[in-house]
Amino acid sequence: MSVRVLKPGLLTTIQDGGRRGCAASGIGSAGAMDEVALRLANALAGNPPDAAALEFSLLGPVLQFERAATVALCGAVVDARIDGNAVSGWKALHVGAGSTLDCSRMPHGAYASLAFAGGISVPRVLGSASSDVNAGLGPRALRSGDHIELDAPNPPAGASRRRGPAWTLDPRPWFDADRDRPIRLVRGSHFDALDDASRSALFEQAFRVSAESNRVGTRLDGPRLALHSPLELVSEAVAHGTLQLPPGGQPIALMAEHPTTGGYPRIGQIAAIDLPRLAQRRPGDAVRLEEIGIDEAQTRYLQRERELARLCESIAMRLAR
Numbered sequence: 001m002s003v004r005v006l007k008p009g010l011l012t013t014i015q016d017g018g019r020r021g022c023a024a025s026g027i028g029s030a031g032a033m034d035e036v037a038l039r040l041a042n043a044l045a046g047n048p049p050d051a052a053a054l055e056f057s058l059l060g061p062v063l064q065f066e067r068a069a070t071v072a073l074c075g076a077v078v079d080a081r082i083d084g085n086a087v088s089g090w091k092a093l094h095v096g097a098g099s100t101l102d103c104s105r106m107p108h109g110a111y112a113s114l115a116f117a118g119g120i121s122v123p124r125v126l127g128s129a130s131s132d133v134n135a136g137l138g139p140r141a142l143r144s145g146d147h148i149e150l151d152a153p154n155p156p157a158g159a160s161r162r163r164g165p166a167w168t169l170d171p172r173p174w175f176d177a178d179r180d181r182p183i184r185l186v187r188g189s190h191f192d193a194l195d196d197a198s199r200s201a202l203f204e205q206a207f208r209v210s211a212e213s214n215r216v217g218t219r220l221d222g223p224r225l226a227l228h229s230p231l232e233l234v235s236e237a238v239a240h241g242t243l244q245l246p247p248g249g250q251p252i253a254l255m256a257e258h259p260t261t262g263g264y265p266r267i268g269q270i271a272a273i274d275l276p277r278l279a280q281r282r283p284g285d286a287v288r289l290e291e292i293g294i295d296e297a298q299t300r301y302l303q304r305e306r307e308l309a310r311l312c313e314s315i316a317m318r319l320a321r
Contacts, residue, residue: 002066002147002148002149002150003063003064003065003066003069003116003147003148003150004063004064004066004145004146004147004148005061005062005063005142005143005144005145005146005147005148006061006062006063006064006100006144007061007062007104007144008061008141008142008143008144008146009056009057009059009060009061009062009103009104009142010056010057010058010059010060011056011057011058011133011141011215012054012055012056012057012060012061012141012142013054013055013056013130013131013133013139013141013142014052014053014054014055014120014122014129014130014131014138014139015030015031015032015033015038015052015053015054015055015113015129015130015131015256016031016032016038016050016051016052016053016128016129016130017031017032017035017038017049017050017128017130018030018031018032018050018128018130018256019031019125019126019127019128019130019132019137019138020127020128021127022126023237023260026259026260026261027126027135027137027260028132028135028257028258028259028260029128029130029240029256030128030130030131030132030135030137030138030215030256030257031128031130031256032053032055032111032113032130032256033055033057033110033111033215033255033256033276033279034055034075034076034111034112034113034276034279034280035275035276036174036276036308037074037075037076037111037112037113037174037175037276038050038053038055038074038075038113038115039308039312040072040074040090040169040174040308040311040312040315041053041072041073041074041075041113041114041115042072042113042115043072043311043312043315043316044072044074044090044091044092044115044169044315045070045071045072045092045115045116045117045118045153046070046092046117046153046316046319047115047116047117047118047119048119049312051115051119051120052119052120052122052129052130053113053114053115053116053119053120054113054114054115054120054142054148055075055111055112055113055114056103056106056111056112056114057110057111058106058110058282059104059105059106060078060080060103060104060105060106060112060114061103061104061142062100062101062102062103062104063100063101063103063148064098064099064100064101065095065096065097065098065099065100065101066097066098067097068094068095068096068097069094069095069116069117069150070092070093070094070095070116070117070153071092071093071095071101071114071115071116071117072090072091072092072093072114072115072117073089073090073093073103073112073113073114073115074089074090074112074113074115074169074171074174074175075089075109075111075112075113075175075280076106076108076109076110076111076112076175076280077089077106077107077108077109077175077177078103078105078106078112079105079106079107080101080102080103080105081101081102082095082096082099082100082101082102083099083100084102088168089112089171090168090169090170090171091167091168091169092117092319108177109175109177109280109282110279110280110281110282111279111280116148116150117153118150118151118152118153119150119151120148120149120150120151121149121150121151122139122149123139125137125138132257133214133215133257134214134215134216134257135257167318169311169315173307174276175280176277176280179281179285179286180286180288181277182288182289182290183270183271183274183277183278183287183288183289183290184270184271184273184274184289184290184291184292184297185202185203185243185268185269185270185271185289185290185291185292186268186269186270186271186291186292186293186294186297187267187268187291188242188243188265188266188267188268188269189266190227190231190245190265190266190267191267191268193227193228193229193231193265193267194225194226194227194228194245194267195226195227195228197226198223198225198226198227201222201223201225202225202251202267202268202289203289203290203291205222205223206222206286206287206288207220207221207222207223207251207286207287207288207289208220208221208222208284208285208286208287209221209281209282209283209284209285209287210250210283211283211284213283214255214257215255215256215257216254216255216257216258216259217244217252217253217254217255217258218252218253218255218278218279218281219250219251219252220250220251220252220253220287221250222250224248224249224250225245225249225250225251225267226249227245227265231265233263233264233265234263235261235262235263236261236262236263236266237260237261238254238258238259238260238261238262238266239254239258239269240254240255240256240258240272240275241253241254241255241269241270241271241272241275242254242258242262242266242268242269242270243266243267243268243269243270244262244264244265244266244267245264245265245266245267246264251267251268252264253270253278255275255278255279256279268289271292271297271300271301272297272301273297273300273301273304
């Protein structure tokens with residue numbers, strides 16, 4: 001079956017768990033900007049956690065369903081409607097044959113994932129269905145008139161959830177609507193190269209998400225940061241969340257479509273547990289950075305992963321009833 005794209009939204013792409021294991025060849029992973037939203041949407045739809053889903057930003061798509069399907073919407077707050085009737089996110093939803101799902105209004109947050117029971121049928125490139133917009137890998141962003149081909153759900157899941165469960169997940173542990181909470185940052189290898197004023201400003205002053213931010217990086221406008229003295233660097237490996245300092249003095253946090261190497265000073269690393277929170281900040285939103293040690297950052301990440309795994313297991317058990 002297929003789903004027709006009536007309106008594509010601002011940037012709607014197909015994303016899965018990412019293109020792993022290709023960095024040595026200079027190929028980034030791409031994948032969802034908010035990986036937690038992707039995994040929970042897939043769990044609610046009865047899919048594997050890294051199954052291909054739609055991810056959209058700020059202005060979502062309007063979709064018409066050829067046949068009935070079960071979908072799940074997680075991530076940013078979306079004023080979603082099925083045939084004009086408001087529906088909530090963070091739960092499985094039944095969309096009837098011929099019905100229209102409108103996800104075009106997103107009052108809070110920046111990225112949402114829409115998973116389809118059974119997943120999206122799309123060719124894999126280097127083992128992943130993810131669209132890397134910057135590199136031109138994988139499927140392109142959606143356009144009006146496109147058809148999204150869906151795989152049929154596994155019979156047990158489809159039979160038990162034809163109209164979706166009545167319960168809804170509590171989004172509060174997984175979507176942070178408090179834009180005043182700081183984003184935690186581990187000191188990078190070039191943190192000590194910052195001058196004294198810049199080291200203080202990094203953690204004491206507020207930045208704002210630049211309108212030039214995208215899936216490659218979140219640009220932070222604010223106090224101009226500077227080094228004690230110029231550094232001559234060769235390109236080295238960078239990661240999702242690396243905070244680079246270009247010559248202009250405005251830091252950039254690398255995001256899902258980041259390059260595999262970079263030559264700018266690496267002044268910090270966004271804690272992995274806060275990458276989805278940073279991804280959900282909209283252009284103009286304030287960002288305050290708070291220092292965290294690497295041991296605490298790793299401990300908190302592992303704790304989140306255990307909690308997320310337990311939740312996904314619990315969802316699977318409830319869907320199987």
